[in-house]
Amino acid sequence: MAQRSAVVASKVGLHARPAKLFTQAVGASGLGVRIAKGDGPAVDAASILRVMALGVKNGEEVTLSAEGEGADDVLAELVELLETDLDAEA
Amino acid sequence: MTTPQTTLHGSGVGRGAVVGPVARAHPAPALHTEVPPPDDVAAAVAEVTEAFAQVARSLEKRAEEAGGTIADVLGATAMMAADPELVGQVRSRIEGGQAAVPAVDRSVAEFADLFTAAGGYLAERVTDLRSVRDRVVARLLGLPEPGVPALARPSVVVADDLSPADTAALELDKVLGIVIEQGGPTGHTAIIAGQLGIPCVVRVVGASALEDGTEVAVDAAAGTVVVDPDDELRARVETRREALATLAGLTDPGATADGHAVALLANIGTAEDAQRLTDAAVEGVGLFRTEVLYLGRTSAPTEDEQAEVYVRALGALGDRKVVVRTLDAGADKPLAFVTRSGEENPALGVRGFRLVRSDEELLRTQLRAIARAAERTGGDPWVMAPMIASVEEAEQFATLARGEGVRTVGVMVEVPAAALRARDLLAVVDFVSLGTNDLAQYTMATDRLLGELVDLLDPWQPAVLDLVAATAEAGVEAGKPVGVCGESAADPAMALVLTGLGVTSLSMSPAAVPGVRFALSRHSLERCREIAAVARAARTAAEARRACLDLVDAQVREVLALG
Numbered sequence: 001m002a003q004r005s006a007v008v009a010s011k012v013g014l015h016a017r018p019a020k021l022f023t024q025a026v027g028a029s030g031l032g033v034r035i036a037k038g039d040g041p042a043v044d045a046a047s048i049l050r051v052m053a054l055g056v057k058n059g060e061e062v063t064l065s066a067e068g069e070g071a072d073d074v075l076a077e078l079v080e081l082l083e084t085d086l087d088a089e090a
Numbered sequence: 091m092t093t094p095q096t097t098l099h100g101s102g103v104g105r106g107a108v109v110g111p112v113a114r115a116h117p118a119p120a121l122h123t124e125v126p127p128p129d130d131v132a133a134a135v136a137e138v139t140e141a142f143a144q145v146a147r148s149l150e151k152r153a154e155e156a157g158g159t160i161a162d163v164l165g166a167t168a169m170m171a172a173d174p175e176l177v178g179q180v181r182s183r184i185e186g187g188q189a190a191v192p193a194v195d196r197s198v199a200e201f202a203d204l205f206t207a208a209g210g211y212l213a214e215r216v217t218d219l220r221s222v223r224d225r226v227v228a229r230l231l232g233l234p235e236p237g238v239p240a241l242a243r244p245s246v247v248v249a250d251d252l253s254p255a256d257t258a259a260l261e262l263d264k265v266l267g268i269v270i271e272q273g274g275p276t277g278h279t280a281i282i283a284g285q286l287g288i289p290c291v292v293r294v295v296g297a298s299a300l301e302d303g304t305e306v307a308v309d310a311a312a313g314t315v316v317v318d319p320d321d322e323l324r325a326r327v328e329t330r331r332e333a334l335a336t337l338a339g340l341t342d343p344g345a346t347a348d349g350h351a352v353a354l355l356a357n358i359g360t361a362e363d364a365q366r367l368t369d370a371a372v373e374g375v376g377l378f379r380t381e382v383l384y385l386g387r388t389s390a391p392t393e394d395e396q397a398e399v400y401v402r403a404l405g406a407l408g409d410r411k412v413v414v415r416t417l418d419a420g421a422d423k424p425l426a427f428v429t430r431s432g433e434e435n436p437a438l439g440v441r442g443f444r445l446v447r448s449d450e451e452l453l454r455t456q457l458r459a460i461a462r463a464a465e466r467t468g469g470d471p472w473v474m475a476p477m478i479a480s481v482e483e484a485e486q487f488a489t490l491a492r493g494e495g496v497r498t499v500g501v502m503v504e505v506p507a508a509a510l511r512a513r514d515l516l517a518v519v520d521f522v523s524l525g526t527n528d529l530a531q532y533t534m535a536t537d538r539l540l541g542e543l544v545d546l547l548d549p550w551q552p553a554v555l556d557l558v559a560a561t562a563e564a565g566v567e568a569g570k571p572v573g574v575c576g577e578s579a580a581d582p583a584m585a586l587v588l589t590g591l592g593v594t595s596l597s598m599s600p601a602a603v604p605g606v607r608f609a610l611s612r613h614s615l616e617r618c619r620e621i622a623a624v625a626r627a628a629r630t631a632a633e634a635r636r637a638c639l640d641l642v643d644a645q646v647r648e649v650l651a652l653g
Contacts, residue, residue, distance in 0.1 A: 015211055020166045047175035048166065049201050055208050
């Protein structure tokens with residue numbers, strides 16, 4: 001199982017537009033990706049409701065995990081996405 | 091020959107008129123929870139999955155068409171409708187023997203609880219979740235999509251009622267007018283339409299029978315909706331619309347035809363309202379209601395929190411005049427941390443300035459916050475207290491306010507006792523402001539919230555006019571400002587009467603300012619005095635208004651549809 005951490009760069013945290021773009025990217029990857037905040041339980045990263053409910057704020061760390069073909073590459077892309085200020089790019 | 095036109099009647103908000111096609115908004119479907127489990131579970135699961143997918147697609151499409159902030163909100167809502175966890179939960183509930191509608195309802199409720207518990211931004215998104223639920227359930231039940239439809243062209247939105255969320259989602263640049271069957275002239279839809287100057291008629295009997303695409307003429311001044319208007323009516327509406335648009339573009343300070351200045355001010359409730367006035371042709375704010383700062387809280391806002399809000403409001407208005415009213419809680423505006431329970435007559439109880447009797451620090455904190463904001467912005471806010479009945483109360487407020495650093499101190503005149511003794515009040519404060527809604531309530535012994543007694547609350551009631559006149563006269567004598575910040579300031583005919591009586595400023599919703607500015611500019615001060623005299627000589631409210639209109643310039647009557 002591949003695992004990566006990321007610090008959320010979006011000013012508003014992982015909400016609204018950033019949450020939408022992130023969960024869309026997870027959905028498009030076709031892999032079962034999970035996301036956890038701090039030591040919290042991991043939830044389905046394709047679920048915008050679960051992701052928003054984590055309440056991740058700007059500067060907080062999350063851990064992504066995935067299994068399957070190309071999991072490392074997918075996680076690398078997702079980490080890059082999280083570490084961009086998604087809210088700034090209108 | 092013209093075919094007879096159907097006319098629906100209601101209460102108009104504003105003075106505008108417009109012709110356009112109907113776009114119906116549909117109510118949220120009822121959530122029947124007592125439904126037997128489906129016979130064919132597989133079919134029910136397939137149907138509900140398809141309903142979620144369709145809702146997601148339709149929201150995504152609307153997001154693409156909308157652009158801006160609305161696009162982001164709709165886009166995130168579309169993702170909620172496509173959420174694998176949500177849809178998965180609904181499916182397992184149905185597989186466990188639940189009917190589709192309660193399965194959707196309960197699955198959404200679980201996430202809604204989670205979001206509500208998290209508070210803040212997430213709690214606000216509960217509305218979006220519920221809108222997904224309502225859209226999915228409507229599809230399952232074969233009902234039209236709830237809420238306001240995407241407007242393909244400028245339209246008149248027709249609904250049974252609009253929720254605050256519906257109103258917030260309106261694409262305002264495409265909303266020509268609003269017609270609602272329920273609601274009231276003081277409801278949130280009416281208030282927002284009034285602020286934005288969108289012609290709106292509420293309580294329209296028969297509005298729910300209007301069909302999509304039918305042309306209607308909405309006349310807010312007359313409170314009518316005419317179905318399939320003929321060419322003559324269309325032309326009249328168009329002339330009025332153009333005239334009103336011209337008026338809305340004028341920015342001169344308020345004055346009579348012969349140059350007697352009457353300041354035209356806006357009523358606001360939040361710092362955001364003040365920021366929206368940046369480009370508005372108003373000379374300032376005549377009533378900044380500060381209750382919003384306190385509403386929905388379990389404890390009073392701190393001095394810092396309040397000062398920050400006042401700084402934003404004063405900063406937005408620059409050197410324009412601002413009159414801040416201190417907290418007016420109690421009666422119809424209860425607050426958890428100050429309102430006493432168990433008062434038999436809250437409108438006559440411990441409300442407004444009277445709260446100082448039990449909690450002086452609450453008022454002192456507010457006064458300090460205002461004074462601090464004034465210092466930080468270099469502004470000079472006037473500050474007034476609501477519900478003053480005696481000269482001792484006025485003195486007490488003036489001492490408190492000046493002690494906390496407020497320079498210009500005034501009181502509201504809303505109680506007949508204050509109007510009758512305005513001379514004494516003006517000896518201890520710098521200005522007074524008439525709150526005509528409460529003054530009518532207390533003069534006529536009529537609850538403001540009772541729709542069936544609305545005739546008694548008419549600001550044209552002779553006894554109310556007498557008290558307004560007594561207050562204005564005291565102001566003229568003392569050489570101190572007397573403003574009006576109630577509904578009546580927004581009525582162009584009444585504005586002429588008030589000016590004739592000696593009132594020095596009129597404060598209203600910003601959308602009402604152009605009509606009042608126009609009416610004033612077409613009458614001399616002497617004419618306003620004559621108009622005031624005939625209004626005061628009348629025996630009844632209806633006669634007072636009629637006698638006044640007979641002296642009002644014909645073009646003003648036509649353009650503003652004063653009758």
